[in-house]
Amino acid sequence: DHQNTNIMVLISRMGTLLVATSVISLVRAAFIPQHLVLSNRRGGFSSISLAASEQFDLDGLSFRQANQDDIDTLSAIESASYPADEAASRESLKYRQQNAAPYFRCAVQDENVIGYICSTRCAEFEHESMTTHDPTGSLLAIHSVVVKEEYRRQGIASDMMKKYADEMSTEIGIQKMVLIAKSNLLGFYVNCGFKVTRPSDIVHGEDSWYDLEMDLQQDAIRSFLNPDESWFVKTEQFCKPFPVVKPHLEAHRIWVKDMRAKGCCITSGYRVDAEGKPGGGGMMLFAAKSYAQAEALVLQDPLVANQCVEWRLNGWIPEVGNVQMR
Numbered sequence: 001d002h003q004n005t006n007i008m009v010l011i012s013r014m015g016t017l018l019v020a021t022s023v024i025s026l027v028r029a030a031f032i033p034q035h036l037v038l039s040n041r042r043g044g045f046s047s048i049s050l051a052a053s054e055q056f057d058l059d060g061l062s063f064r065q066a067n068q069d070d071i072d073t074l075s076a077i078e079s080a081s082y083p084a085d086e087a088a089s090r091e092s093l094k095y096r097q098q099n100a101a102p103y104f105r106c107a108v109q110d111e112n113v114i115g116y117i118c119s120t121r122c123a124e125f126e127h128e129s130m131t132t133h134d135p136t137g138s139l140l141a142i143h144s145v146v147v148k149e150e151y152r153r154q155g156i157a158s159d160m161m162k163k164y165a166d167e168m169s170t171e172i173g174i175q176k177m178v179l180i181a182k183s184n185l186l187g188f189y190v191n192c193g194f195k196v197t198r199p200s201d202i203v204h205g206e207d208s209w210y211d212l213e214m215d216l217q218q219d220a221i222r223s224f225l226n227p228d229e230s231w232f233v234k235t236e237q238f239c240k241p242f243p244v245v246k247p248h249l250e251a252h253r254i255w256v257k258d259m260r261a262k263g264c265c266i267t268s269g270y271r272v273d274a275e276g277k278p279g280g281g282g283m284m285l286f287a288a289k290s291y292a293q294a295e296a297l298v299l300q301d302p303l304v305a306n307q308c309v310e311w312r313l314n315g316w317i318p319e320v321g322n323v324q325m326r
Helices: 002-031 068-081 090-099 156-168 183-192 242-261 291-298
Strands: 062-065 104-109 112-122 139-147 176-181 195-199 210-215 230-238 266-272 278-288 309-316
Touching: 062 156, 068 090, 068 112, 068 139, 090 112, 104 156, 112 156, 139 156, 156 183, 176 183, 183 195, 183 210, 230 291, 242 266, 278 291, 278 309, 291 309
Parallel strands: 139 176
Antiparallel strands: 062 104, 104 112, 112 139, 176 210, 195 210, 230 278, 230 309, 266 278
16 A cells, blocks of 8 residues: 555656646747747847748858948838837937947848848946947947848848857957847847846837847957957056045956956056156057047046046057067
C-alpha cells in the first residue's frame, strides 16, 4: 500500500508538471510568437518589418547614413508602413536627418532605399524623446525600423538591426539602445538582443506598448582608431579652488574608466614640470568621428559639466607614427 501511494503521488506530480509545462508554453507562444506576420502588425515608435525567411541576397545590401535627398522616399515608406496616428511626419523625419544624422541609417539595394532605422539620443526615455534630440544623451531611442512592403519577410530587418547595433556600439557616450514595441513584436526584438523591461508609460497611438533595451557596453579596452575616427585633444586648467574641484576630479576619473569600458578610445592625465610636480593642467586624448562628436563628449566630462576647468579642444593629426591606447 505504501508503494502504491508513492506511485500515485509520483503520477500526480508528473501530471502537474505536464500541465505547468503546457501553460508555460502557451504563455511563451502568446507573448513571443515564433512566426510574426507583417500584415497583422500595426506600426509605431519602433515597429518593424519582420523577416520570416532568408531568400533575399543580404550580401547585396548596403547600409549608409540617410541624406536630405532621401526624405521624400523615407516619408513615403513611413506613411505606407504605419497607422496615421503612429507614423512620423515628413517634418519629423527631416528633423531627425538634420539633427541626428549618424543615427539615421538606410538599407540600400542597387542604389534604392528599401528600408531604414532612425533614432535620436536622450537622457531619459520618455514621450518627449520622440520629437527631440539630445546629442549628449546616453540613451539611443529607436523610432522606426522599416522595410518596404515588397521586400518584407526576407531577413532584411534582422540584418539591418544587427548592422545597426554593431555600428552604434562604437558611438561615444551611448550606453543603451531603447525602444517601445507592441506585444506581437517582442519575440523579434528579444532575438535581436533586446530585453523587455516593463509595460511602457509612453502613449503612442491607441495600443499598449512595452519598453525594451539593449546594453551597448563593450568588454574590451579599445586601443586603436576606427577607420572613420580621428584623434582629439582636450587641454584644461582648474578655475576653482582645489577643495571644490576634488570631488569632480574623482568623478572625472570614474567617467573616463566607464567610457573606456564602453569601447571609447580615450586616456586622461595631468601635465607636470621638470620636477614632476603637477600644475600644468590636465590633458585628455581620445578618438571621435567629428569635432562635433568630440565636443559633445567633452561636455559630458564632470570637470567641464561642473565648470571646474577652462578647457580647449583641438583635433590632432599624427604626422610621424601614431598612438595606441593601453
